[in-house]
Amino acid sequence: MKERKNEAVIKITDLSFAYLSRDYIFKKFNFNFSKGERIGLVGPNGSGKTTLFHLIMGLLHPSEGKIEIFGKERKVENDFIEVRERIGLVFQDPDDQLFSPTVAEDIAFGPLNLRKNHQETKKILKETLETLGLAGFEDRITYNLSYGEKRLVSLATVWAMQPEILLLDEPTIWLDEETIEKIVQILNNHPHLSYIIISHDKKFLRETTNKTFKMINGKIEKI
Amino acid sequence: MIKEKFSEGDSLLHKLDPRVKIIVALSFSVIVAVTDKYTSLSVALLFAVGAVAVARLETKEIISRLLVVNSFIFLLWLMLPFTFPGKNIYTLDSLNISQEGIKYALLITIKSNSIILAGIALLSTSSIFNLVHALRHLYLPDKLTQLFFFTYRYTQTIHSEYIRLNNALKIRGFKAQTNFHTYRTYAYLVGMMLVRSYDRSKRVYNAMLCRGFKGKLWTLNHFVFKKSDFVTGMVMISCIIGLVLLP
Numbered sequence: 001m002k003e004r005k006n007e008a009v010i011k012i013t014d015l016s017f018a019y020l021s022r023d024y025i026f027k028k029f030n031f032n033f034s035k036g037e038r039i040g041l042v043g044p045n046g047s048g049k050t051t052l053f054h055l056i057m058g059l060l061h062p063s064e065g066k067i068e069i070f071g072k073e074r075k076v077e078n079d080f081i082e083v084r085e086r087i088g089l090v091f092q093d094p095d096d097q098l099f100s101p102t103v104a105e106d107i108a109f110g111p112l113n114l115r116k117n118h119q120e121t122k123k124i125l126k127e128t129l130e131t132l133g134l135a136g137f138e139d140r141i142t143y144n145l146s147y148g149e150k151r152l153v154s155l156a157t158v159w160a161m162q163p164e165i166l167l168l169d170e171p172t173i174w175l176d177e178e179t180i181e182k183i184v185q186i187l188n189n190h191p192h193l194s195y196i197i198i199s200h201d202k203k204f205l206r207e208t209t210n211k212t213f214k215m216i217n218g219k220i221e222k223i
Numbered sequence: 224m225i226k227e228k229f230s231e232g233d234s235l236l237h238k239l240d241p242r243v244k245i246i247v248a249l250s251f252s253v254i255v256a257v258t259d260k261y262t263s264l265s266v267a268l269l270f271a272v273g274a275v276a277v278a279r280l281e282t283k284e285i286i287s288r289l290l291v292v293n294s295f296i297f298l299l300w301l302m303l304p305f306t307f308p309g310k311n312i313y314t315l316d317s318l319n320i321s322q323e324g325i326k327y328a329l330l331i332t333i334k335s336n337s338i339i340l341a342g343i344a345l346l347s348t349s350s351i352f353n354l355v356h357a358l359r360h361l362y363l364p365d366k367l368t369q370l371f372f373f374t375y376r377y378t379q380t381i382h383s384e385y386i387r388l389n390n391a392l393k394i395r396g397f398k399a400q401t402n403f404h405t406y407r408t409y410a411y412l413v414g415m416m417l418v419r420s421y422d423r424s425k426r427v428y429n430a431m432l433c434r435g436f437k438g439k440l441w442t443l444n445h446f447v448f449k450k451s452d453f454v455t456g457m458v459m460i461s462c463i464i465g466l467v468l469l470p
Contacts, residue, residue: 054429084432109434113436125443
């Protein structure tokens with residue numbers, strides 16, 4: 001399905017969502033995201049930033065409202081398979097993301113799920129590692145990596161799927177300045193990439209995004 | 224934690240196609256388990272020791288693994304000679320030691336050690352990922368192979384949660400003692416460990432879904448069935464058939 005330029009690729013209308021036995025996080029929530037946008041998302045803890053990502057990826061389902069992604073309404077599990085192949089979510093905790101013994105196998109996991117053949121996968125693997133400055137990491141054991149390395153490898157595992165849109169959940173948290181600078185460079189070297197970044201790092205957002213939205217009390221507003 | 228200590232190496236057995244290894248290990252185990260002939264079993268034990276030697280594994284680690292198995296077998300030696308009906312060869316106070324009982328215990332000892340050694344030599348010389356992949360190639364249903372893989376993966380997760388929680392206890396001066404406080408703390412630890420691992424396993428699964436996981440695990444490295452795999456496999460299978468044919 002082709003979507004017209006500038007039309008929202010993620011369109012959320014009148015969405016309501018609540019976790020079990022808790023108050024609504026979203027009530028009649030609206031949000032649009034178009035290709036080419038690079039936005040930052042801020043807001044207090046518990047305001048629903050991560051929840052929004054999980055709703056977009058179909059890991060959580062709203063009690064009411066409509067989620068349209070790539071011009072199609074997404075409701076049940078099967079609708080989200082295509083979404084997950086085209087939008088990449090990097091989790092906040094890299095230990096949630098990495099599960100294979102070696103870096104190479106973990107990075108190959110996504111491309112292989114996309115049914116790339118082995119030659120293509122190996123090529124993607126090599127390119128991804130080079131792009132993210134991880135060349136030579138192929139055979140490293142994932143649970144023996146340092147925290148910063150784990151974060152970069154997590155990004156690599158999603159990057160390897162060549163997503164059209166990236167959703168990054170606190171990508172700089174607990175990282176040193178050098179590693180943060182590396183991520184800034186990677187993102188800015190790919191000007192055609194669209195993304196939403198949840199972060200509390202104002203400097204990082206200034207360097208990587210051109211718009212910031214604030215989420216508070218189940219609403220989202222541009223600041 | 225399950226460490227794949229033996230999975231790295233470049234011996235003949237490390238290089239052997241995991242599919243061949245699984246088939247050989249399985250047929251060896253079945254044959255050894257059902258045979259009752261001492262000659263066959265002694266040769267089987269020799270084969271198993273030989274295989275470990277070919278795999279060039281660290282002796283100390285192998286002995287420590289065998290000790291675990293044999294500590295259970297030791298319990299059998301405490302029971303079987305006294306309880307198994309048969310010809311009485313020695314009387315200890317009022318307990319009769321039967322010849323059949325000793326034979327039976329010996330049989331079990333040889334069998335289990337042979338199977339364990341063969342398993343170490345053949346299976347632990349492959350990484351879990353490769354074994355899972357090999358099982359899929361041998362047409363084991365996807366659900367079973369995944370169960371196998373995730374059991375491995377989450378044992379590690381649970382273990383690392385345990386270490387984290389245990390450290391949290393330690394840094395606040397916890398010392399295990401025989402009192403109610405200790406029992407309660409351990410109960411909390413186990414409970415928290417399970418809850419946390421469950422949550423984490425859900426998050427890992429979600430992360431996998433986000434990367435397009437649809438129920439099949441694909442591996443990066445494909446197996447190539449080489450001529451040497453065929454030859455080694457045939458030699459091993461012939462040895463196993465030989466075991467059956469021994470007088």
